[in-house]
Amino acid sequence: MKMAFYGSSLLSSYWNGAATYYRGMLSELAKRGWDVTFYEPNAFDRQNHRDIEPPDWARVVVYDATPDACQTVIARAAEADVVVKANGVGVFDDELLNGVMDAANPRALRLYWDVDAPATLAELRQTPDHPLHRRLPQLDAVLTYGGGPPVVTAYQAMGARVCRPIYNALDPATHYPVPPQPRFAADLGFLANRLPDREARVERFFLEPAGHNPDGRYIIGGSGWETKGLPTNVTHVGHVGTADHNAFNASALAVLNVARNSMAEVGFSPATRVFEAAGAAACLITDAWEGVELFLAPDEEILVARDGQDVTDHLRALTPARARAIGEAARRRVLAEHTYARRGVEVDALLRDALAARRERSAA
Incomplete structure (x- = not known):
């Protein structure tokens, strides 16, 4: 199964608090058979402050922060079984949201993965013409890395079919006790x-x-x-x-x-x-x-x-x-x-169940 993930950065945590979350979640999904491609812009000097080199569990496509380069990676969404637009990419967020959802294969799952749901919801309340308002009813699910019942209720009230918190967690291979310095x-x-x-x-x-x-x-x-x-x-x-x-x-x-x-x-x-x-x-x-x-x-x-x-x-x-x-x-x-292995099981089951249900509807 192919996943196209459009986010801020997998390679750098520089001004990018979501990096650890992305790495933990996507590495676990890769272990469960997902072929992950992560698209991140060359922006905010993050490529000069990499914490990791491209991992063996995901392909990372770094694209220039230009309209043409953005359109090129948007077109790649058509190749995936699951298309994910994360919030907070930082450049061309609206263009990416509309572009990848339109470019996705009709049989693909379309997800919005919100790593800052409280801030996103506040923005939606203040911006009636925000493009996410129009997209929410079209998405298969909204995943968030926190927020609990208040966030789920708010997203569903705005039109989301499904909203599921997928909380932060621990990757014990990267965070563990060491001697003090x-x-x-x-x-x-x-x-x-x-x-x-x-x-x-x-x-x-x-x-x-x-x-x-x-x-x-x-x-x-x-x-x-x-x-x-x-x-x-x-x-x-x-x-x-x-x-x-x-x-x-x-x-x-x-x-x-x-x-x-x-x-x-x-x-x-x-x-x-x-x-x-x-x-x-x-x-x-x-x-x-x-x-x-x-x-x-x-x-x-x-x-x-x-x-x-x-x-x-x-x-x-x-x-x-x-x-x-x-x-x-x-x-x-x-x-x-609270490990990413447990979170990965949860997300893997959610995605596979949703894809199976879609195939059954198509076959009916």
Whole structure:
């Protein structure tokens, strides 16, 4: 079975938080017999910041960010049994959405895979003429990497036939415990790019607690923070490639997850970082959001903070032994329930069932 997947980037996580999710999901689908071709634009300097070279489980087509090149890869959709347009490609998103859905073989499945459903839904509510409004009733399914019941209800109300959350997960082959590295040593580590939809929450949950604890050691990784005024006890280490995520997560007493505003408001949206940290057996502190207990048990497998003071209180009470116990419990939980292998089984069954149902309708 051939799958044509149009997304931001499989090869680079540079300003591309979906990379780990794409790699985990698509590598598992490849193990189940899917012939995956991933189309990504040469944009945002990502090709100069590759984390991986083209893998053996997918063909990667990198195309120039020009109208002609876009039309060339759109035409390739006709070759696939399943055509996937992901949100947030960053260039020619509307043209890709309309183009690949029109170019797809009539017998192919057409999917929209939303890796930022809360933001997409907010955009749809504010933009009545958004092309996705017209396309939703024509799609076979919308898959999202989070959002739970609120997102499913919203998408179906807008015309989606099927909406299924396919949550982030752990790939134990890429995220696992490693020895700590002095360059990432801290009381609290935080890893995320600087984005407008998250910055105020980062100030509240990370920067303000750091400023109120001048004797503590804090480290922040990710792009964009170099122009941000940081407390003197916060070290910025710039972009941290996926190859260094395990060391980053393993080197601090605890690491922090801060959801973007839209995801925190909707809930049921565990970020990739949650499972990466758990895979490395790190003690994770997360800002509070609805549904966290469906993935990790508060106070046993994860620490939940309602505000910056909670973050400070957690750190003050945290001993290395307790941090280690929480991290190890989180790793056991995600290995048992939240791996990409389990997600891959779910998506594979969904796609094959949908294709079989389509063939039966065609034969009737």
